[in-house]
Amino acid sequence: MRRPFVAGNWKMNGSVAGNKALLDGIKAGLAAVTMTEVAVCPPFVYLRDVAQQLQGTAVVLGAQNLSEQSAGAYTGEISAAMRLDLACRYVIVGHSERRAIYGESDALVAKKFAAARKAGLIPILCVGELLEEREAGTTEQVIARQLDAVLTLEGIAAFAQAVVAYEPVWAIGTGKTASPDQAQAVHAFIRNKLAAQDATISDKLRILYGGSVKASNAVELFGMADIDGGLIGGAALQAEEFLAICRAGA
Numbered sequence: 676m677r678r679p680f681v682a683g684n685w686k687m688n689g690s691v692a693g694n695k696a697l698l699d700g701i702k703a704g705l706a707a708v709t710m711t712e713v714a715v716c717p718p719f720v721y722l723r724d725v726a727q728q729l730q731g732t733a734v735v736l737g738a739q740n741l742s743e744q745s746a747g748a749y750t751g752e753i754s755a756a757m758r759l760d761l762a763c764r765y766v767i768v769g770h771s772e773r774r775a776i777y778g779e780s781d782a783l784v785a786k787k788f789a790a791a792r793k794a795g796l797i798p799i800l801c802v803g804e805l806l807e808e809r810e811a812g813t814t815e816q817v818i819a820r821q822l823d824a825v826l827t828l829e830g831i832a833a834f835a836q837a838v839v840a841y842e843p844v845w846a847i848g849t850g851k852t853a854s855p856d857q858a859q860a861v862h863a864f865i866r867n868k869l870a871a872q873d874a875t876i877s878d879k880l881r882i883l884y885g886g887s888v889k890a891s892n893a894v895e896l897f898g899m900a901d902i903d904g905g906l907i908g909g910a911a912l913q914a915e916e917f918l919a920i921c922r923a924g925a
C-alpha cells in the first residue's frame with residue numbers, strides 16, 4: 676500500500692506575510708487530512724521561516740531545485756546539504772520549467788537527482804511530454820528517455836528513495852488537465868518500465884500527477900490505480916483548495 680502524497684510547489688511566489696497567512700490556513704485544516712503525506716516547497720529564501728512555522732505539524736518541507744555540485748565556486752547555487760540544513764526532506768528535480776526555461780538537460784537532471792540522494796534528500800523527479808510530443812505520439816519515448824538518464828546514472832535501486840511526478844507540460848499552469856485515463860496510462864507505463872528492472876521497488880514507488888490539479892478533479896485523478904497523489908502548483912497557494920486536494924489523496 677503506497678501512502679498518498681501531495682506536495683505543493685509554490686514556484687516563485689510568496690512573501691513573509693503571505694506565507695504565514697497561507698500556512699496558518701493550511702495548519703487550521705490539517706486535522707482533517709489523516710492519510711496523506713503533505714509537503715510544501717517554498718522558494719529557498721523562505722525555507723527556514725516555513726520550517727519554523729511547520730514545527731509540530733506533520734507537514735514536511737521540500738525545495739524546488741538544487742545544485743548538482745556539493746560545494747565550492749558556484750556563485751548563486753544552493754547545495755543539497757544546505758537544503759538539509761534547512762530541514763528539507765524532499766527536493767523537486769527536473770521540473771519542466773527548469774528544463775524549458777533554464778535549459779536543464781536529462782543528464783543534468785540526473786546529476787541533481789544523484790546529488791539529492793547522496794546528501795539524504797528524497798528527490799521528486801518530474802517527467803513529462805510537451806504538447807507537440809503528445810500529438811506526435813512520442814509521449815512514452817520522452818518519458819522513457821527522461822527516466823533512462825536517471826537509471827543509467829543511479830540505477831533502479833535509487834528509486835527506492837525517490838518520488839516520480841508525471842507532469843504533462845501542456846497541463847502545467849494552463850488549466851488543461853490530463854484526463855484520469857490519460858494520466859493513468861502514463862503512470863502505468865512508468866511503473867511497468869521500472870518494474871522490468873525491479874518489481875518491488877516499482878510497486879512501492881509513489882508516482883504523483885501534476886498539471887492543473889484542483890479540488891474539483893483531484894478525487895478522480897487520485898482514484899486511479901497508479902496515481903499516488905499530486906504535485907500541485909497554482910492550487911497550492913490557496914489554503915482551502917490545497918487542503919481539499921490533500922483530503923482527496925486519502
Ligand code: PEP
Pocket residue numbers: 684686842846847848849850885886887888906907908909910
Ligand atoms: C507544477 O508547478 O508542478 C504544477 C503542476 O503547476 P499547476 O498545478 O499550476 O499546473
